[in-house]
Amino acid sequence: MVDARAAKARAKPANQSMPRAGSSIPPHAHCRICQCPVDLKADPRVCKDTTCIEELDRRETSERRMRTWMLIFFGLFALTFVGPLLLRAVG
Numbered sequence: 064m065v066d067a068r069a070a071k072a073r074a075k076p077a078n079q080s081m082p083r084a085g086s087s088i089p090p091h092a093h094c095r096i097c098q099c100p101v102d103l104k105a106d107p108r109v110c111k112d113t114t115c116i117e118e119l120d121r122r123e124t125s126e127r128r129m130r131t132w133m134l135i136f137f138g139l140f141a142l143t144f145v146g147p148l149l150l151r152a153v154g
């Protein structure tokens with residue numbers, strides 16, 4: 064019992080000393096590529112570095128392609144379930 068209370072008392076100051084987001088650091092965003100701080104209003108959220116801009120472009124292109132394929136596969140997958148049901152309902 065005494066040990067538990069002692070442990071709690073020891074843990075509390077450690078929690079308080081933990082830096083809270085937004086308390087000491089002003090609100091800012093991070094570059095999506097190199098994680099360096101950028102302006103909150105930066106859109107797209109990358110720094111001015113050309114390699115970061117190019118990398119983001121590459122990532123967004125591949126993300127869009129991946130999302131399209133996911134949608135197509137999901138559509139086909141759903142069709143294998145819904146298709147027979149629809150055919151049965153009609154027939």
Ligand SMILES: [Zn+2]
Pocket residue numbers: 094095096097098099109110111112115
């Ligand atoms: Zn960057």
